[in-house]
Amino acid sequence: MSDKSNNIQRALKRARHYFFLNPYEDMAFTRCPKCDGKTKIRKHCLVIHIDPKHLFSLNKICRYCPNCDLIIVKQAELEGLLAAICEEYEPDIVGNEYFVFGTMDRKDWKEGQTGKISQQEGIKRSYPFKEVWKFEVRPGGWYPAKQARS
Numbered sequence: 001m002s003d004k005s006n007n008i009q010r011a012l013k014r015a016r017h018y019f020f021l022n023p024y025e026d027m028a029f030t031r032c033p034k035c036d037g038k039t040k041i042r043k044h045c046l047v048i049h050i051d052p053k054h055l056f057s058l059n060k061i062c063r064y065c066p067n068c069d070l071i072i073v074k075q076a077e078l079e080g081l082l083a084a085i086c087e088e089y090e091p092d093i094v095g096n097e098y099f100v101f102g103t104m105d106r107k108d109w110k111e112g113q114t115g116k117i118s119q120q121e122g123i124k125r126s127y128p129f130k131e132v133w134k135f136e137v138r139p140g141g142w143y144p145a146k147q148a149r150s
């Protein structure tokens with residue numbers, strides 16, 4: 001097996017949680033979009049990759065469904081926090097493409113409290129998501145027909 005596929009195998013073994021980046025500013029997802037159970041509010045240390053090659057960790061309050069092991073994060077909130085961190089540490093990369101890679105343990109996050117962590121160390125310590133899910137909310141579906149805008 002090549003080194004690369006070995007690394008992928010190892011990463012998958014460490015995979016934790018499912019993830020949903022919520023693009024809807026007005027949807028709090030107090031109920032899980034998958035199982036309709038009540039979501040809880042829980043802090044998670046998110047690991048975020050920002051192009052071209054920056055890794056940040058963020059201890060953030062998220063919505064969490066314990067049934068589905070699903071973490072839900074509001075995109076607008078996340079981007080606001082990322083912009084603030086980047087302005088402080090890496091102003092050049094504000095607005096770059098990013099993706100939320102996974103989570104890390106709180107104790108590991110605490111060691112590198114500045115937010116910025118080295119690529120190698122960060123990857124080694126973080127747990128990739130099992131899968132990233134997307135949910136679509138169809139605007140028409142949320143209104144009784146007679147209230148729908150014409």
Ligand SMILES: [Zn+2]
Pocket residue numbers: 032033034035036037065066067068069070
């Ligand atoms: Zn659920």
